[in-house]
Amino acid sequence: EAQVTQNPRYLITVTGKKLTVTCSQNMNHEYMSWYRQDPGLGLRQIYYSMNVEVTDKGDVPEGYKVSRKEKRNFPLILESPSPNQTSLYFCASTNNGTQYFGPGTRLLVL
Amino acid sequence: GENVEQHPSTLSVQEGDSAVIKCTYSDSASNYFPWYKQELGKRPQLIIDIRSNVGEKKDQRIAVTLNKTAKHFSLHITETQPEDSAVYFCAATPNSNSGYALNFGKGTSLLVTP
Numbered sequence: 001e002a003q004v005t006q007n008p009r010y011l012i013t014v015t016g017k018k019l020t021v022t023c024s025q026n027m028n029h030e031y032m033s034w035y036r037q038d039p040g041l042g043l044r045q046i047y048y049s050m051n052v053e054v055t056d057k058g059d060v061p062e063g064y065k066v067s068r069k070e071k072r073n074f075p076l077i078l079e080s081p082s083p084n085q086t087s088l089y090f091c092a093s094t095n096n097g098t099q100y101f102g103p104g105t106r107l108l109v110l
Numbered sequence: 111g112e113n114v115e116q117h118p119s120t121l122s123v124q125e126g127d128s129a130v131i132k133c134t135y136s137d138s139a140s141n142y143f144p145w146y147k148q149e150l151g152k153r154p155q156l157i158i159d160i161r162s163n164v165g166e167k168k169d170q171r172i173a174v175t176l177n178k179t180a181k182h183f184s185l186h187i188t189e190t191q192p193e194d195s196a197v198y199f200c201a202a203t204p205n206s207n208s209g210y211a212l213n214f215g216k217g218t219s220l221l222v223t224p
Contacts, residue, residue, distance in 0.1 A: 033212075040119075040216065041216060042116075042199060042214045042215060042216035042217045043154070043199060043214040043217075044214075045212070045213075048211075059111075090153060090154070094212075097142050097144065097159065097203070098144065098156050098159070099144075099146075099154075099156070099212060101153040101154050101155070102153065103152075103153055104153055
């Protein structure tokens with residue numbers, strides 16, 4: 001089954017404790033993205049990747065890092081999380097313009 | 111960069127009525143305009159899209175229209191049903207082959223009451 005998976009689905013952490021949210025797709029898509037969704041602000045792109053070892057900033061990249069060492073995986077790294085990064089995060093892979101979203105990761109930073 | 115405005119932010123209609131959601135964009139180079147539906151607690155999913163060489167596209171009860179001159183596009187849902195209740199997002203991008211520069215509107219929360 002073609003899908004995008006994310007882990008964990010829910011995470012509660014404390015300020016400053018590094019965390020990684022994994023994202024994996026099995027559709028062999030070259031393009032992948034990370035979004036955050038906040039009430040009233042819609043979906044905002046954090047980072048995107050056009051292919052292996054090619055990443056670039058989206059609209060709200062501050063406080064985040066990504067890596068793309070292999071085509072299927074695109075982890076999101078928060079080196080020192082802060083409360084303003086409390087949000088719902090979606091990973092997506094793209095084919096011919098269509099974004100296929102993962103199930104989402106709800107993060108709470110205390 | 112591209113700026114996508116979406117209206118209204120909330121919309122309530124009676125079952126069977128039509129619903130219209132409108133979006134405007136700023137980048138005249140944008141050529142791909144998808145619409146996503148997000149049900150409560152779920153991920154956004156593509157429901158319909160339109161490319162700039164087409165003025166209108168229809169799929170059963172949903173349709174999208176595009177006016178490139180005015181830089182706006184709209185989602186039309188006819189004969190609404192309670193299961194149409196969700197948040198709808200429009201988006202625009204100048205690069206339809208990648209989607210990596212997809213710019214989303216802030217969303218419209220649609221409620222269809224029986």
